[in-house]
Amino acid sequence: MKRPAGLRICGAFIICCVVLAACSSSSSSATTSPPQAAGTEQPTAEPSSPSSSTGSPASAALDGKWNGSWQASGGGSGTFAVTFSQSGEKLNGTLSISVSCLDGAKVTGEVKGDSIEFGSVQGQCSVEYKGTIKDDQMSGTYEIAQGVGGTWKASKA
Secondary structure (H helix, E strand, C coil): CCCHHHHHHHHHHHHHHHHHHHHHHCCCCCCCCCCCCCCCCCCCCCCCCCCCCCCCHHHHHCEEEEEEEECCCCEEEEEEEEEEEEEEEEEEEEEEEECCCCCCCEEEEEEEEEEEEEEEECCCCEEEEEEEEEEEEEEEEEEEEEHHHEEEEEEEE
């Protein structure tokens, strides 16, 4: 319904993607995740309730700084930090990233059980993060524009 504004935002997303790729480090420091054999995935310790609501240990202590890295699906990578303030299921905070259109962006989101969703917006540039939390680690996917994004992971500082 707001198609002209959406087109401008989409253009800004694409520009941010180009900036993400351009600002990414050219070193190919390999970060490895533990290998998972097919069919052996063990995401949580609560197999009978995959969508638990509140009070899980994973969501109990998100307050504070989290340091992370991102990997664009089309190439490029970088680092970020996000500082969260949690009130119940609601999250607020600030993003620190070497992408000028997002650095210093306000973060809002929510956490339910071991699932987290948050987004940050600065001007016409925004990014949406979705993932899971386990202890002092979280990881997932991000999307800047439809089909443009990648993966991310973060650890509590």
